[in-house]
Amino acid sequence: MLKYLFAKNEDIPAGSAAVYWGFSAIVWFVIGTGLGSFNAAKLAFPDFVTGSEFFAFGHMRQVHVHAVIFGWISMAFGMAMMYITPALGNTRLWSEKLGVWNAFLWNVGLSLGLTLLWAGLTSGREYSDFIWPIDLFIAVFMALPLAINVWMTILTRRTQGIYTTNWFFAAATFMVIIVFLTGNLPEFFHLTGLTEAYLTWWFAHNVLGLWITPVAAAIAYYTIPKVTGNPLYSHRIGHLHFWSVVVFYSTPAAHHLMSAPLPEWLKSFASVEGVLILVPAIAFVSNILLTMQGKWNMFVENLEIRFTVTGVLLAIPLNMQGGFQQTRAINWYIHGTGWIVAHAHLALLGFSTFLEAAAVYLGLQSLMKRKLYSLTLGNMHFWLLLIGFSIYWISMTIAGLIQGAGKIYEVPYIDVVIAEHPYMIARWIGGTLVFISNIIWLYNMWMTARVGTIVPVGRMPHEMAYER
Amino acid sequence: MAWVMDQPLVTLSDTAKVEKDKVLWEAEDLGGITEDNNRVPVPIVWLLLLTVLTAFAITFPLWGQRPNAAIYVDYVKAMDEPDVKAAKNDADAMARIVAKYRSGPNQALLERHPLTMDDLRQIAPQIKALEKEGVDLREYNVVGPDVVLANFEGNYRADGTRIRLQPWWDKGYTIDIFYVIAFFLGVTMTIKRLPPSTWQPVHGHEHK
Numbered sequence: 083m084l085k086y087l088f089a090k091n092e093d094i095p096a097g098s099a100a101v102y103w104g105f106s107a108i109v110w111f112v113i114g115t116g117l118g119s120f121n122a123a124k125l126a127f128p129d130f131v132t133g134s135e136f137f138a139f140g141h142m143r144q145v146h147v148h149a150v151i152f153g154w155i156s157m158a159f160g161m162a163m164m165y166i167t168p169a170l171g172n173t174r175l176w177s178e179k180l181g182v183w184n185a186f187l188w189n190v191g192l193s194l195g196l197t198l199l200w201a202g203l204t205s206g207r208e209y210s211d212f213i214w215p216i217d218l219f220i221a222v223f224m225a226l227p228l229a230i231n232v233w234m235t236i237l238t239r240r241t242q243g244i245y246t247t248n249w250f251f252a253a254a255t256f257m258v259i260i261v262f263l264t265g266n267l268p269e270f271f272h273l274t275g276l277t278e279a280y281l282t283w284w285f286a287h288n289v290l291g292l293w294i295t296p297v298a299a300a301i302a303y304y305t306i307p308k309v310t311g312n313p314l315y316s317h318r319i320g321h322l323h324f325w326s327v328v329v330f331y332s333t334p335a336a337h338h339l340m341s342a343p344l345p346e347w348l349k350s351f352a353s354v355e356g357v358l359i360l361v362p363a364i365a366f367v368s369n370i371l372l373t374m375q376g377k378w379n380m381f382v383e384n385l386e387i388r389f390t391v392t393g394v395l396l397a398i399p400l401n402m403q404g405g406f407q408q409t410r411a412i413n414w415y416i417h418g419t420g421w422i423v424a425h426a427h428l429a430l431l432g433f434s435t436f437l438e439a440a441a442v443y444l445g446l447q448s449l450m451k452r453k454l455y456s457l458t459l460g461n462m463h464f465w466l467l468l469i470g471f472s473i474y475w476i477s478m479t480i481a482g483l484i485q486g487a488g489k490i491y492e493v494p495y496i497d498v499v500i501a502e503h504p505y506m507i508a509r510w511i512g513g514t515l516v517f518i519s520n521i522i523w524l525y526n527m528w529m530t531a532r533v534g535t536i537v538p539v540g541r542m543p544h545e546m547a548y549e550r
Numbered sequence: 551m552a553w554v555m556d557q558p559l560v561t562l563s564d565t566a567k568v569e570k571d572k573v574l575w576e577a578e579d580l581g582g583i584t585e586d587n588n589r590v591p592v593p594i595v596w597l598l599l600l601t602v603l604t605a606f607a608i609t610f611p612l613w614g615q616r617p618n619a620a621i622y623v624d625y626v627k628a629m630d631e632p633d634v635k636a637a638k639n640d641a642d643a644m645a646r647i648v649a650k651y652r653s654g655p656n657q658a659l660l661e662r663h664p665l666t667m668d669d670l671r672q673i674a675p676q677i678k679a680l681e682k683e684g685v686d687l688r689e690y691n692v693v694g695p696d697v698v699l700a701n702f703e704g705n706y707r708a709d710g711t712r713i714r715l716q717p718w719w720d721k722g723y724t725i726d727i728f729y730v731i732a733f734f735l736g737v738t739m740t741i742k743r744l745p746p747s748t749w750q751p752v753h754g755h756e757h758k
Contacts, residue, residue: 169581245580304583313584313753318741322590325740329733343701350609350722357605358730361598368594409609491664 087186091179097449099181100164103157104446105531106189107438108524110153115517117146122510126503136200144199144211150430151209151289152192152220158438159297160185163232163251165445166304170248171239176231184227191219205269207278209286214269221262229255246320250300253328257292261285276344283338290429291331291359298393298434299323299366301441305390306373309444309544310380315372323365330358337408341417349410356408363401370394384544385460386440392468393436400425400433415490420502421482424475431471431516439467439523446527447543452534457547459526463519470515477508562742571744575751589747602730606723611716617663619677619697620687621656625665626674640667663692673697689714 083102086094123130124139131137168175175181195216198204204211212220232255236248244252265285268278307314314320336344336352371394374380380387403425406412416422447454454460481502488498537543552564561568575587628634628647637643644667651660665673676697680687691700704713 166581170583172579172581241578241580242574243578243580245583245585307583307585308581313586313751315586316588316590317585318588318744318747319590319594320585321741322737325737326733329729333729346611346702346716347720347722347725350611350720351725352722353609354605354723354726355729357608358601360601360605364594364597364601365590368591372588372591405605406608410611410615411608414615492666 083182084186086179086182089179091177094178094182096168096174096178097165099175099178099185100161100445100449101531102182102185103161103164103188104442104449105527106185107154107157107161107442108520108527110149110157110192112517112520112524114146114149114154115513115520117142117149119510119514119517121146122506122513126506126510135202141200141202144204145196147209148192148196148199148211151294152195155294155298155430155434155438157185157188158442159293159301160188160228161445162297162301162304162438162441163228163255165449166301166441167232167235167248167251170245170304171236171241173235173238173240176234176238180227180231184224184231187223187227191216191224195220205266207268207282207285209289210266210269210282214266217262217266217269221259225255225259225262229259245303246314246317246324247300247304249320249324250296250303250327253324254293254297254300257332258289261288261292265289276342279339279342280336280344284335287335287338288332291327294430294434295331295362296324296327298437299327299362299397301437302366302370302390302394305386305437305440305444306370309384309386309390309542310374310377312373312375312377315369315375319365319369323362323369326358326362326365330355330361334359334408337413340408340410340413353409357405360401360405363397363405367394367397384547385454385457385464386444386544388464389436389440389443392464393433393440396428396432396436400428403428415486416482419482419485419489420478420505421486424478424482427471427478428475432475435467435471439463442527444544447530447534447537450531450534451537451543452530453537453543453546455526455529455532455534459522463523463526466515466519466522470512470517470519473512473515474509475512477505477512481505481509558742560742560746561744562739563744567743568745572749572751575745576753584751584753587745587747587750590741606726610718615716616691616693616700617659618688618700619673619680619690619692621659621663622665622670622673622677622692623681623687624651624654624656625660625670626677629670629674643667644670669695686715 083098086098120131121139121142124137124142135141164175164181195212198213198216199211203213205213210217232248232251236244236252262285265281265288267273268281273281303314303320306312334352334356336348337356340349340353370391374387374391377387381391382388407416407421407425443454443460484502484505485498487493488495488501535546537546552567553562554564555562563571575585578584625647628650629643634643634646637646644665647670648660648664651657654660672695673692677687680690680697689700689702690697700714700716702714702716704715704717706712
């Protein structure tokens with residue numbers, strides 16, 4: 083793939099950039115979940131790997147978080163954009179070479195950032211832990227080139243209309259740049275106190291709300307109609323979804339700080355907006371599930387549909403939790419507990435990951451024109467991922483409720499630690515299953531590239547899933 | 551491209567735009583994907599309405615607040631009563647105090663914010679001092695061992711001080727009302743510019 087960095091654009095085969103992004107994403111997923119499993123082991127077994135600060139939980143946790151968000155999830159997004167955007171415009175990617183360079187710079191920037199985090203160079207701000215030079219690198223050399231490629235591909239499309247997925251792609255690539263530049267202002271200008279706290283959570287909230295959630299949903303808007311052959315149920319609900327993401331997801335940052343001395347009216351405003359995040363969620367889930375009409379057999383038979391619909395179904399508990407856990411009535415109890423950790427994994431490892439995995443499966447098979455090497459390994463990946471995630475989510479939710487009770491009723495901290503120990507072990511088991519599933523996936527996709535059955539022209543890989 | 555207002559819930563576009571959209575809609579091949587023109591289903595509309603009402607109702611500041619100092623005034627007074635002083639230990643003393651006010655007007659708040667005798671000993675002198683000053687104790691929050699002025703900023707009184715009570719309504723909710731109305735108006739206008747939902751595009755086999 084590296085040879086294309088210095089090739090002429092017209093000499094680079096269509097889809098090369100997407101394949102580069104796709105395999106990078108899977109590798110980062112293996113690394114990120116491996117780190118997650120390691121970190122979970124440290125919480126379950128406190129004597130596991132001690133004596134070196136580089137393997138201390140405080141160093142490793144940030145590396146895990148950023149490897150999965152900016153490595154796995156964001157590179158899977160890049161992969162999806164590289165092949166879905168031109169497909170929906172009946173055109174080629176605006177610049178395959180820019181796409182390849184973009185993936186290269188993404189890997190370089192992320193490796194550098196993670197190495198610095200590992201070494202202890204951190205801003206200390208959750209989710210925006212990278213130091214400010216890395217933040218600027220991400221905005222200018224990682225996010226901006228991706229945005230330019232997406233925007234220019236849409237501008238040079240050969241259709242009159244722009245399909246729903248591409249609205250989301252175009253808007254999200256713009257918004258993530260704004261989020262990086264604005265959310266990191268405290269680091270650029272040394273803002274402190276409440277301003278820093280607010281902007282830290284403005285960043286964290288909007289990376290989720292204006293990048294991860296809308297792009298993941300946009301992918302489902304492509305995958306479901308493409309694989310089932312059904313038209314998207316409603317263009318109108320697509321409008322409702324898109325504009326409600328922009329309006330209601332961008333505003334509730336203050337609901338992450340309900341106990342901070344922010345103005346009460348700001349908390350009231352943010353809290354109502356927080357519940358109204360259910361508006362895009364209802365629109366998205368209903369549009370996708372109604373699109374599935376008459377094709378529910380594919381939920382069982384087809385790997386990509388199974389991944390996507392599972393992700394869409396997980397959006398229901400995700401948004402019910404997210405909408406209500408931030409209200410004053412509930413937040414005082416679960417704030418600062420494992421419940422939030424469980425919720426974050428429901429968003430990133432549940433809802434989002436399942437949608438992206440489907441896009442990577444579909445995209446890599448389509449672009450490489452090769453059928454999946456082993457459907458059995460694909461099924462193993464799905465079930466290990468789902469079971470591992472479910473164990474993690476349920477155990478951390480229970481641990482969070484224990485911590486909440488301990489916090490409110492002032493139970494001695496060590497008693498809370500003892501009470502939640504079994505759930506920490508369960509968390510490690512769940513996380514490790516996820517890690518193992520991803521190793522299987524990487525092997526399966528590597529073998530698909532090497533020896534997968536070639537898909538004849540005019541057929542889609544999933545149509546041949548059960549053919550020998 | 552003109553706007554037509556005679557049937558706002560059917561379409562806001564004139565016939566020419568509707569016809570142009572229909573032709574484009576059926577001819578368009580978005581990478582092998584097509585879209586239907588179904589309306590937002592009625593149950594979804596009701597669900598959205600319920601969501602908006604719930605969003606306001608559940609976020610009113612009725613729960614999850616820090617306790618104000620006023621709810622502990624009776625507890626502080628009870629510390630000096632003979633039966634409490636005669637208690638065999640702190641836990642027994644606290645149990646006796648709690649039993650005295652189990653059915654009072656602050657019952658729910660006191661249940662959500664229980665204290666130990668150690669907590670009470672720390673806040674009691676502060677509450678007594680504030681009572682001597684004659685201030686409204688509902689404007690003071692108990693934050694751990696401290697009794698502090700609440701950070702709510704309400705209207706100014708005639709003497710220039712501000713009301714520090716948690717309001718049940720504030721300008722955050724007012725902004726939300728305008729925000730929600732603007733959103734739904736905007737989205738409704740956007741989707742009503744499309745051809746009426748009674749029309750469904752015919753998708754050819756080439757899309758499959």
